[in-house]
Amino acid sequence: MKKFIVISPDLIWVAHGEGGVTTLDDLPNHLQTKEDALFAILPQIQRVVATDRTLDTVMAQTFSPGENSFRAEPLEDNVFQVYVARTELLDRLRSLGREVFIVPYPAAVRHALSTLNPEAESSLRERTRVFLQQAFTETPKSDEKVIVDVLGQDYVITALRGKEVLAVRHVRGGEPVMEMQRTLASARMDNPGVMSRDQDFILELQSQGFEAELPDLPGLMVGESVLDKVTSLRYLTDIEIARERARQNKRKAVTAFSVGLGMLAVAGGAYAVVHGKLVEQKTRNATLMRDIEDKQAAVSANYQERYATIARGESVSMHEELFDLSTALPPQVVLQSIERDAAAGLIATLERRPGAAPFSKSDLKSALASSPFFASAEIVEKYEGHLVRYVLTVKPTPPGAAEGAAPAP
């Protein structure tokens, strides 16, 4: 593949073979029909704030569509480095060979520098980190570079700050140092490192106090050896743009399809889990209902079979207490009524006989002391006119105490 660096229509550097200079009109003589060629051109440089979606619109406001073509690469979030070229020039170059690649020359220069110093290609964030780390160890080395390619009386000046190309100029004749300083001023650069493949120019710069060096790269121009390394930034034809858009659209469609499929899988999985839970609960519900029904039938049958025993056990009887009172009561009192209730306990009402011998509550207590039922009775003495009544109350025994359980604390 033959390589050329198109500096201007009148100055094209032949970057293969022995090298040399030619013109645009003379280019067909250097290329046979159906031959592949790689051209590097000097584009207009633009720093554009936009998004992927709005980049075309923003560019169309500055450069009229159709007349200009551009190639963009992201610098930061929503900031693009744009290389603008005349469509006419691109078409003319494309007509010269079978397969023609056209790339921006500054990108090749930057790539060449990155091969010399791999840190220069690092991202902005990485550069910041390196800068901060070095601040404590040594004088920070600026990431600003100016590359001057000398072709006789013509100079190509490329200004770089890290990954960003600040300017690229072709200067014909004049004082190269002066032109370089103009470039520095326009790009607001402060004492950048200068590189050139021209040793005399380097010596001249060094004599003027510039930090200049001769890079160890093949060829007369700094970027000529790596032109084929930046073909990813080549200017695309309409068909290539359409293909790339088609590829992007396909990628988006596949991504959307994958996301949709993933959503469906997740939703399906979630549904399967939930449905499983529902089925489990329904089964459990049916089992419980059946068990309860069976148990209710069993309990019902059991009640019919055994409740009579329980009912008899809950009965209260009073004949023993009545016997006991009839024998234990002293002659001064007579039993009026006795009542037994499972909840209220045993309540007996006594009445003092009229004209009986002197009698007191303590006499009644001592008379009942040996009674198995009334020994612990609470006795309340009531006076109603000339009548004296004694109400004996025996609280019901709790079921636990009746079975000999320990009393509650």
Next chain:
Amino acid sequence: MRALYIFTVVFVLASLGLGLWAKDEWEEADRLEARNRGLQADYDTLQAESGSLDRAEPFPLRFKEDALSELFSRAIEAGEVLGAGVRVEPRNASMGVQEMQFVEFKAGVQRCEVTLQAGLEREGAAAILTMLEEELAELPVSVRKTRVRLVGQAVSVSMDVDVFGR
């Protein structure tokens, strides 16, 4: 490509549908789970009830009409033998209740609340009461409350009795 987008839309809509469906089923499963907890508690109660019943001696309940008829016949017969005027009437007869009514008391068990009244002579009242209580102890009844009141030389006995049948 269009097919991919169509499929994507279909997948997303299907996902939404499945999600909504899953949400409904989740809520239904939650409701069922809460209901099952209640049913489990009911079952545990029944189990405990059944366990306590198993400890009681078997004594089958009669049909409710038979239970009431037996109470009448034996109580009144005993009253005649013991020389006591025995009367059985609904518990709330004083409040206008005229008929013996059985109501559901427990599963498979019907209950009728009656009051048994007897008039005895004072002498030997305790012995007669004893025999009366023994007579009742052979029936599927529960004596809830007994009141004995001395009125001159007579003794009035009143018993609140629950009669059980099936």
